[in-house]
Amino acid sequence: MKENLLIVWSNGDIELANKFPLLYASVILDREYWKTAHLMLWGPSILLVKDNKYIQDKIRQIQETGVKMSACIVCVEDYGAREELEKLGIEVTHTGEFLTKALKDETYSVLTI
Numbered sequence: 192m193k194e195n196l197l198i199v200w201s202n203g204d205i206e207l208a209n210k211f212p213l214l215y216a217s218v219i220l221d222r223e224y225w226k227t228a229h230l231m232l233w234g235p236s237i238l239l240v241k242d243n244k245y246i247q248d249k250i251r252q253i254q255e256t257g258v259k260m261s262a263c264i265v266c267v268e269d270y271g272a273r274e275e276l277e278k279l280g281i282e283v284t285h286t287g288e289f290l291t292k293a294l295k296d297e298t299y300s301v302l303t304i
Contacts, residue, residue, distance in 0.1 A: 195226055260282065
């Protein structure tokens with residue numbers, strides 16, 4: 192049974208970010224849609240989080256609901272965003288490992304944006 196959700200957010204568009212991954216991630220645990228939820232930042236989404244205070248505030252609010260977060264170490268280093276993301280409590284790691292595990296795990300659904 193799929194009860195865990197991994198959202199892979201790689202788009203840098205602010206309107207898309209607000210209207211889907213951040214909006215959905217902000218309610219999924221409180222509404223008990225999923226047992227666990229993880230928001231993974233990859234590519235241009237990292238720049239959006241690095242440079243936008245409003246998005247940073249949204250990230251903090253989502254984390255308060257229990258959603259875990261990580262970011263691609265290669266992308267973070269390329270964008271010079273390590274300090275900002277670590278201040279937000281976003282784990283900077285080799286996200287490909289977790290993504291592969293989730294894709295192979297029958298208890299996970301993986302959503303890419």
